[in-house]
Each structure stands twice: as structure tokens, then as C-alpha cells.
Amino acid sequence: MTTTATTAERVPNVSVQHWAEPGHEDDRSFWRKYVFSTDHKVIGSQFLFLSLFFLFVGGALAMMMRWQLGFPGEPMPGGGVFGQAKAVQGILLPEFYNSLVTMHGTFMIFFAIMPLLVGVFGNWLIPLHVGAADMAFPRLNMASFWTAVPAGVLMLASFWVTGGAAGAGWTAYPPLSAVPEFSGVSMGQKLWCVSIAVLGFSSLMGAVNYITTIVNMRAPGLGWMRLSLPVWALFITAILILLAIPVLTGAAILLLFDQTIGTAFFLPEAGGQPLLWQHLFWYFGHPEVYILILPAMGIASEVIANGSRKPIFGYRFMVAAIVTIAFLGWIVWGHHMFQSGMNPLLGTSFMFSTMVIAVPSAIKTFNWLGTMWRGDLHFHVPMLNAVAFVAMFIIGGLSGIFMASTPIDIYIHDTYFIVAHLHYVLFGGSLFAIFAGIYFWFPKFFGKMLNPTLGKIHFWTSFVFFNLVFFPMHNIGLKGHMRRIYDPTQYEWLAEIQPMNTFMSVSAFLLGTAQLLFLANIVWSLWKGEDAPPNPWKANTLEWSIPSPAPHGNFEEMPTVYRGPYEYSAPEREEDHWPMGEPGPGEERPPPEEQRRKEAAG
Amino acid sequence: MDWSWFLPDPVSTFGGEIDTLYYWILGITGFIFVVTEAVLVWFVFRYRHKEGRRAHYSHGNKRLEIVWTVIPFLIVVGISWASTEVWMEVKAADRVPAVEADLPLRVAAKQFEWNVTYPGPDGEFDTGDEFVKRNQLHIPVGRTVRIDLTSEDVIHSFFLPDFRVKQDAVPGMVIPVWFQATETGEYPLACAELCGLGHYRMRAQVTVHEVEEFERWLATETGAAGVEPGTAPAPADTARIETGQGDGDGEAASAPAGDEDSGKGGDRA
Numbered sequence: 001m002t003t004t005a006t007t008a009e010r011v012p013n014v015s016v017q018h019w020a021e022p023g024h025e026d027d028r029s030f031w032r033k034y035v036f037s038t039d040h041k042v043i044g045s046q047f048l049f050l051s052l053f054f055l056f057v058g059g060a061l062a063m064m065m066r067w068q069l070g071f072p073g074e075p076m077p078g079g080g081v082f083g084q085a086k087a088v089q090g091i092l093l094p095e096f097y098n099s100l101v102t103m104h105g106t107f108m109i110f111f112a113i114m115p116l117l118v119g120v121f122g123n124w125l126i127p128l129h130v131g132a133a134d135m136a137f138p139r140l141n142m143a144s145f146w147t148a149v150p151a152g153v154l155m156l157a158s159f160w161v162t163g164g165a166a167g168a169g170w171t172a173y174p175p176l177s178a179v180p181e182f183s184g185v186s187m188g189q190k191l192w193c194v195s196i197a198v199l200g201f202s203s204l205m206g207a208v209n210y211i212t213t214i215v216n217m218r219a220p221g222l223g224w225m226r227l228s229l230p231v232w233a234l235f236i237t238a239i240l241i242l243l244a245i246p247v248l249t250g251a252a253i254l255l256l257f258d259q260t261i262g263t264a265f266f267l268p269e270a271g272g273q274p275l276l277w278q279h280l281f282w283y284f285g286h287p288e289v290y291i292l293i294l295p296a297m298g299i300a301s302e303v304i305a306n307g308s309r310k311p312i313f314g315y316r317f318m319v320a321a322i323v324t325i326a327f328l329g330w331i332v333w334g335h336h337m338f339q340s341g342m343n344p345l346l347g348t349s350f351m352f353s354t355m356v357i358a359v360p361s362a363i364k365t366f367n368w369l370g371t372m373w374r375g376d377l378h379f380h381v382p383m384l385n386a387v388a389f390v391a392m393f394i395i396g397g398l399s400g401i402f403m404a405s406t407p408i409d410i411y412i413h414d415t416y417f418i419v420a421h422l423h424y425v426l427f428g429g430s431l432f433a434i435f436a437g438i439y440f441w442f443p444k445f446f447g448k449m450l451n452p453t454l455g456k457i458h459f460w461t462s463f464v465f466f467n468l469v470f471f472p473m474h475n476i477g478l479k480g481h482m483r484r485i486y487d488p489t490q491y492e493w494l495a496e497i498q499p500m501n502t503f504m505s506v507s508a509f510l511l512g513t514a515q516l517l518f519l520a521n522i523v524w525s526l527w528k529g530e531d532a533p534p535n536p537w538k539a540n541t542l543e544w545s546i547p548s549p550a551p552h553g554n555f556e557e558m559p560t561v562y563r564g565p566y567e568y569s570a571p572e573r574e575e576d577h578w579p580m581g582e583p584g585p586g587e588e589r590p591p592p593e594e595q596r597r598k599e600a601a602g
Numbered sequence: 603m604d605w606s607w608f609l610p611d612p613v614s615t616f617g618g619e620i621d622t623l624y625y626w627i628l629g630i631t632g633f634i635f636v637v638t639e640a641v642l643v644w645f646v647f648r649y650r651h652k653e654g655r656r657a658h659y660s661h662g663n664k665r666l667e668i669v670w671t672v673i674p675f676l677i678v679v680g681i682s683w684a685s686t687e688v689w690m691e692v693k694a695a696d697r698v699p700a701v702e703a704d705l706p707l708r709v710a711a712k713q714f715e716w717n718v719t720y721p722g723p724d725g726e727f728d729t730g731d732e733f734v735k736r737n738q739l740h741i742p743v744g745r746t747v748r749i750d751l752t753s754e755d756v757i758h759s760f761f762l763p764d765f766r767v768k769q770d771a772v773p774g775m776v777i778p779v780w781f782q783a784t785e786t787g788e789y790p791l792a793c794a795e796l797c798g799l800g801h802y803r804m805r806a807q808v809t810v811h812e813v814e815e816f817e818r819w820l821a822t823e824t825g826a827a828g829v830e831p832g833t834a835p836a837p838a839d840t841a842r843i844e845t846g847q848g849d850g851d852g853e854a855a856s857a858p859a860g861d862e863d864s865g866k867g868g869d870r871a
Contacts, residue, residue: 094800094802176798308649310657310659315662344694347689363667374657377650379650407685407692411763486802488802493790570659
């Protein structure tokens with residue numbers, strides 16, 4: 001990155017943007033302001049509350065699973081409320097357990113982690129980081145949120161229909177998911193398909209918006225190599241969403257046809273193919289894995305550079321790694337199917353592509369370490385979570401090598417080793433980065449700091465209990481402990497390691513309890529928190545140059561960008577940060593926007 | 603509490619090879635894990651903020667980037683290359699000992715049981731002396747067992763942890779599986795793919811006999827099943843019922859395992 005002065009590289013399509021007049025009164029009604037708002041910041045916050053709600057629902061389901069696994073056959077405290085169809089005298093039934101497994105995965109992936117990363121940070125950050133007044137299509141953006149809501153309601157409602165919620169796993173493999181006689185679930189399984197299809201439209205509307213905004217609405221001076229890494233990651237993620245989600249939507253509709261109107265796309269009796277579903281599902285599903293980690297990587301990069309007071313190490317390699325991961329992400333889906341009956345030769349080629357994806361992941365990890373090297377590390381709460389992200393991502397990344405090796409996958413496929421791996425990536429990785437991002441940007445959108453003491457307690461308890469829950473899953477997986485098993489004590493060799501399960505369950509309850517601190521922190525800080533200054537973290541990106549909370553319309557006039565986002569501790573400057581929009585010595589602020597617009601028009 | 607990273611003892615011929623590969627990867631990833639996490643923790647303490655500290659202004663180092671791109675690449679390609687041979691030995695259909703198999707078996711999974719069809723003392727199917735045992739897999743030690751695996755309803759997964767064998771059983775497909783036991787004893791067979799409300803108890807017992815003992819067992823069971831060794835071939839329909847094939851699966855079931863078709867790999871998609 002160069003720090004020398006450059007004038008505006010180009011003037012984007014300024015005419016489409018509405019810039020608030022100075023002293024502009026926000027006279028929108030309550031409904032327009034907070035409910036059916038087209039403001040990207042409000043939509044981001046709406047996604048925050050929606051996905052945090054589902055994060056806690058998904059977490060509660062996990063607690064119930066852990067109860068059954070830790071204390072099989074014992075009545076769950078409060079289990080009586082579920083009724084006889086789900087729990088007899090508080091003892092969970094196996095069919096209800098299968099619903100818990102399915103819905104935990106579904107809620108966490110589709111309604112918590114994905115909207116947290118894409119819906120929240122995509123909306124919060126993209127217009128502010130590119131210096132725009134709002135998204136390219138604000139009404140489409142509002143529609144995206146209000147399409148996600150009914151999808152979530154449908155999914156949640158399926159717990160109360162006859163037969164209960166879907167029970168064929170979040171992967172919904174047919175024939176189990178297609179034929180009610182096999183799973184015992186009819187309506188729930190159909191609602192699953194409908195909800196996923198509806199949610200797909202929400203994701204597509206978001207993706208189109210993000211891509212357009214980033215391509216067309218960057219402020220003058222904001223070249224591609226000056227974009228913040230979260231925006232790079234969200235840009236590539238939006239492309240993945242645009243290409244992957246329609247495949248899932250299509251597959252879900254075909255499955256719905258099999259369930260309702262007697263087709264047999266996935267049923268062998270009439271010539272269908274169960275494996276077809278797996279190919280379609282994972283063709284979506286593996287890019288989805290990167291949809292769930294790339295924005296987290298971007299957030300971690302932003303926070304680590306800020307907390308280290310250093311430019312990001314190897315910015316161009318970081319960008320290249322994001323693009324490479326996204327590209328390779330399209331040709332690795334078969335590694336979910338090594339034991340499926342797919343041609344083993346195909347397994348070999350998928351193994352190679354899967355292994356190679358470890359390389360860009362390693363580049364990113366080393367660059368985070370490089371960023372911290374000789375830094376001036378400030379361990380504010382976002383930084384703690386971002387460093388934990390790196391530490392946990394290393395574990396999740398390395399354990400992936402085991403499954404990628406086809407012969408070892410024979411043994412550990414569908415065991416708890418996989419459960420450990422995916423939680424190290426999605427919880428240890430994505431969720432810790434999400435925590436980092438929320439602690440970091442909350443002040444900009446709500447005008448209040450989150451309480452740092454509560455934040456530190458939340459971080460340390462989460463970090464410790466997370467590892468106590470999920471690290472032993474590697475060990476029991478290596479013993480051959482199958483996943484999605486209602487009662488492991490049915491097997492002699494698993495009954496022997498039952499104390500491990502009990503230990504993980506108790507740790508899980510503590511981990512779950514610790515998350516209430518996070519919730520309490522949000523509620524308390526909104527109510528009584530310290531007022532946020534405009535730039536509490538001394539960060540460089542454009543949003544920190546405007547007041548907290550960021551006003552409607554964002555910037556008073558179109559900002560000009562003079563340098564990249566990671567100019568920390570530059571030697572020619574006394575302060576250890578250098579905002580992107582602040583002219584350096586010899587750099588003059590370009591003429592006011594009005595004048596430029598006239599020049600561009602004339 | 604068992605925090606071990608060792609695998610249980612393998613009892614199949616290729617089990618040891620898989621485990622060796624596992625320990626290599628454990629060594630390599632374990633080393634990388636310890637080094638990177640140690641560096642991280644060291645940085646956290648070494649470079650934490652103190653009064654007057656200022657970060658070193660640097661945008662990276664191209665040579666270093668190339669080094670840590672090339673080295674991981676070589677490592678993962680090496681691991682893949684080492685994995686290929688073992689994988690193909692275990693899974694590739696053209697290497698499944700079709701003719702040389704000492705004991706051909708048919709296993710049909712269904713909610714929530716494993717039905718094993720034995721060929722009878724003559725070691726051949728469709729000769730009228732085959733019989734079915736539910737949730738019992740009896741095999742001789744030191745002999746190659748070849749299983750034609752299918753499912754009657756949903757996808758199950760045939761998992762023999764001690765033998766390092768796992769293969770999904772898919773309705774509409776017949777997938778070859780082979781292994782050779784190296785020790786006698788009793789071992790679990792479990793379902794590893796979520797298959798419905800009884801998934802957690804879809805288990806069977808594998809009994810590995812001495813060869814003579816196995817032959818005695820086979821003769822006893824054949825007698826008990828009321829079929830005479832070497833009687834006329836049963837009509838195709840009967841065979842289908844005995845192997846538990848549904849109507850729609852007729853084609854898959856009647857295709858002799860190991861023929862040209864399945865020799866090209868299990869994926870008929």
C-alpha cells in the first residue's frame with residue numbers, strides 16, 4: 001500500500017446517492033425509522049436482533065441435546081413442558097432428539113451465523129466502508145430482511161405442527177427427508193424445505209445489493225486495493241451466495257415435490273437418485289462453509305490490525321487468499337461424500353482440491369501472526385475475541401486435514417471428530433469473530449459502548465468452556481463415537497467413555513450460561529452504557545470519522561479517500577493511526593462535492 | 603476420562619496402514635499446532651502494550667509470503683499423495699477382490715437392522731442354500747470378506763470401527779465393501795448415518811471365528827435354515843426376498859456384484 005497522496009481515482013456514480021443536507025432534520029415516522037426502514041444501519045441492527053434470537057434458540061436446542069447425551073434416560077429439568085409427543089415425563093424421546101439435532105444445525109447455520117455475518121456486518125459495514133450514503137438498492141435491502149423474518153417464523157413454527165420439526169439432519173438426506181413413513185415427520189420436513197427456499201430469496205436480495213454497492217459506490221480515491229478486508233470478504237461472499245444459494249433453493253423445491261406431489265427426484269423406486277441430493281446440497285454446502293468463515297476472517301483482520309496498531313501484514317496476499325479460498329470452495333464439495341458410494345476415484349480428486357485449500361488458509365493465519373509481530377497490542381474486548389478466533393481457527397483448520405485425507409475419513413467420517421472440527425471453525429472461528437465485530441462496531445450503531453468488564457468476563461468464560469466442550473470431542477471421535485446418536489450408552493465401547501460425555505455436557509451448560517452475560521451486556525449498555533465517542537478504537541476506516549451513532553445518510557458530504565484502511569503507526573505521523581479520509585501533508589481536500597458534480601455533468 | 607489421541611487397535615489388514623497415515627498427519631499437524639499457537643501466545647506477551655511502545659511499521663514481506671505459501675502446499679500435496687494408495691486399496695471397486703474373495707456376503711440395511719445373507723457352505727449365491735441372519739455378522743479370521751452392501755429404505759452407514767471400515771448403504775445402489783480380519787473376537791457394527799428414530803440402536807455384532815470354527819458354524823446354520831447344500835438354484839424371486847430386496851431394487855439386487863457395472867465404481871448417478 002502506498003501512503004503517498006493521490007487525488008480521486010475516479011468519481012463513482014454520484015448522482016444516485018442522496019447526501020443529507022447539513023442540519024437536515026430526520027422527519028421519518030417511527031415505522032419508517034425503526035420497522036420498515038430502508039437505512040442499511042437499521043436493517044443491519046434488525047438482522048442483529050433477529051439472528052441473536054435464533055442464536056439463543058439454537059443454543060437452547062444444543063443444551064437439550066447435551067442433557068440427553070450427558071445424562072441419557074434421565075428426565076430433563078423442565079422437560080415436562082414439551083408434552084408427551086416430545087418428552088415423556090421429562091425424558092426426551094429419540095424422534096425429538098433427531099429434531100433437536102436437525103434444528104440446531106439449521107438455526108445456527110441459516111438463521112444465526114449466516115445472517116450475523118452477512119446480514120449484520122454486510123449491512124452495517126459496506127456503505128460506511130465504501131463511503132456511500134446507503135446501499136445501492138435500499139428498498140431491496142428492506143425486502144431482504146422482511147423475507148428472512150417469515151422464513152424464520154416458518155422454521156420455528158414447525159416445532160408445533162403434528163409430527164414435530166424436521167428430523168433428517170440439517171443436511172436433509174433423502175429418502176429419510178422425503179418419505180414421512182421413514183422419519184415420522186411429515187409437515188415439519190415440508191416446512192423445512194419451504195423456509196429454506198424463502199430464506200434463499202432473502203440472501204439473494206442481500207447479495208445483489210452488496211455486489212452493486214461495492215462495485216459502483218466507492219468514494220473517490222477508494223481503489224480496490226484500498227478496500228477494508230471485511231468489505232473484500234463480504235464482496236467475495238456475496239458472489240458465493242449469488243451462485244450457491246439458487247442451487248440449494250432448487251434442490252429444496254425438488255425435495256418438496258418429492259414430499260408433496262409424488263415426484264421421485266431422490267427416490268430410487270421410481271428411478272431417482274439419493275446421491276443427486278447430496279451433490280446438489282454440498283455443491284451449495286461447501287461454498288456455504290466459506291460464506292460462514294470469509295466475513296469472519298475479514299472482521300478478524302480489521303480488529304487485529306487495529307488492536308496491534310500495525311498495518312495488516314501482506315494485504316495483497318490476504319485479498320488473494322480470500323479469492324483463492326472462494327474459487328477452490330467450488331471444487332471441494334465431494335469431500336462430504338467420500339463414504340457416500342460416490343466413485344472412489346472422484347474421491348481422490350476431491351481430496352487434492354480440499355487439501356490445497358489449506359494453503360490460502362495457512363497464508364491468512366501466518367499473516368495474522370505477522371500483523372501481531374512487533375505490534376503494540378491493545379487487548380480491548382474485540383481484540384481478545386479476534387485473537388481467540390485465530391487460535392481456534394488454527395485448530396479447526398488443522399483438524400480438517402484429517403478428514404480431507406480419504407483413508408482417515410473412512411474412520412472418522414460421521415463421528416464426533418467432525419463435530420469437533422466444525423464447531424472449532426464455526427464457533428471458535430466464526431462466532432468469536434462475530435463477538436469481536438459486535439464489541440467493535442456496536443458503539444457506532446447504538447452510540448453506546450458495551451461494558452468492557454462484562455465483555456472480558458464473557459470472553460474468558462466463553463473461551464475456556466468452549467474448549468472444554470469441544471476439544472474432548474476430538475478424543476471421543478477417535479474412539480469411534482458416532483454423531484447424531486441419541487443414546488451412546490447403547491454401545492458397550494461408548495458406555496465406557498460416558499464420563500467424557502457428562503463432562504462435555506456440564507461444560508456446555510456453563511458455556512451456554514456464559515452467553516447470558518453477552519445478552520445482559522447488550523441490554524445493560526443500551527440502557528445505561530457509556531456514550532460512545534466518534535472513534536473509540538482510534539481506527540482508520542470512514543465510519544469512525546462521523547458521529548456515533550452514525551446519522552441517517554451517513555456522511556455530510558461524499559468523503560474522499562487518501563490511503564488504505566490499515567495505516568497504523570506510520571513513522572511520519574505522531575498519532576498511531578491515520579484515518580482514510582484525512583488529507584496528509586501536501587494533500588489537499590478536493591473541491592466540495594457540489595462543484596465536482598457540476599463538473600462531471602458539464 | 604480418556605484424553606488419548608491414539609486409535610483403538612485395528613483388527614483388519616488395511617487398518618494398520620490407515621492408522622500409520624493417521625499418526626503421520628497427527629505428527630505433522632500436531633507440530634504445526636504447537637509451533638503456531640506457541641508463537642501466538644509468545645507474541646501476545648512479548649508485544650503487549652506498554653507505555654511508550656510503538657508498533658513497527660511494516661506492510662509485510664513478499665519472500666516470507668512465498669515461503670509460507672510453498673511449504674504448506676508441499677505438505678498437503680505430500681499427504682494427499684500418501685493417502686491415495688491406501689484409499690484406492692480400500693475403496694476402489696476394481697481392486698475389491700471379487701473372484702478371490704473367500705467369503706462373499708450380502709448385507710441389506712433397513713430401519714433399524716442389518717440383514718446379512720450368507721452363501722451357505724458352497725460359498726456361492728443363488729444355489730438355494732443361502733440363509734439370512736439379522737444383526738449378526740460371522741466371518742472367519744484371515745479370509746477376505748466381500749460384502750455387497752445395499753439398503754432397503756433410507757441411507758444407512760456400515761461402520762466397523764475396529765476394522766476401519768465405513769461405507770454408506772444407499773437404496774438403489776449395491777456398493778462393494780471388503781476387509782480381512784486379523785484377530786478373532788467380537789466387535790460392534792454400528793450405523794453411522796442418521797436414519798430415523800431408531801438410528802442410535804441400529805447395531806449388530808461382528809463375530810470373527812477361527813476358520814474351522816466358522817465352517818462348523820456355517821454348516822450348523824445352513825442345517826438350521828432347512829436348506830440342503832447344493833440343491834437346485836432358487837427362483838430369482840425367492841432370492842430377492844431372501845436378500846430382502848424391495849420390488850424396485852430388483853435390478854440392483856440381481857446384478858451380480860463385481861460385474862462390469864459395479865466394477866466401474868459404486869456411483870451409478
